[in-house]
Amino acid sequence: EDQVTQSPEALRLQEGESSSLNCSYTVSGLRGLFWYRQDPGKGPEFLFTLYSAGEEKEKERLKATLTKKESFLHITAPKPEDSATYLCAVQAPAAGNKLTFGGGTRVLVKP
């Protein structure tokens, strides 16, 4: 059974204080690892897809990395607008290439 565990559950940062979010996973036949951002009252918004160990992707203050067992989302010099819940998901070949999600990390960036 595919499993995704995210840590920490919540993170409070001061503006400019860099940090990292962890996503540990087990999956049979990884098709991709996805990061989404979710704002309160909204649906998840796609950020990145990583396909193989060693791959890295960046978008503004966010950088995602992937190993064979985990992924990290690094937030560099965060701003208050980076406050959101960040979701990690793995895609497997079964069930229409379904996504298995972790519980998310709630990030609050204080000015």
Next chain:
Amino acid sequence: NAGVTQTPKFRVLKTGQSMTLLCAQDMNHEYMYWYRQDPGMGLRLIHYSVGEGTTAKGEVPDGYNVSRLKKQNFLLGLESAAPSQTSVYFCASRPSNQPQHFGDGTRLSIL
């Protein structure tokens, strides 16, 4: 989240009542998904469709039915609502080999 529209946005039902949630996408996507999101449990797949006229069970299908008579619409039905079905429901769609796009959710309370 342009492209995936969920109707209604909020609904309160009494135990035993039935209702249908509508998901509409205008991006000509083949794949569509219904998830529920509960505190501490992440997003869980209810049912999915790999194309018009096809549906399949996901991780938590009991108590729900779905239909995809038209490519752009994916309906989720609750035949006899139970308090355990109180949740936020998200629809997503995607084309082949691309990430899922999510709607903004339907908040459903069962009293």
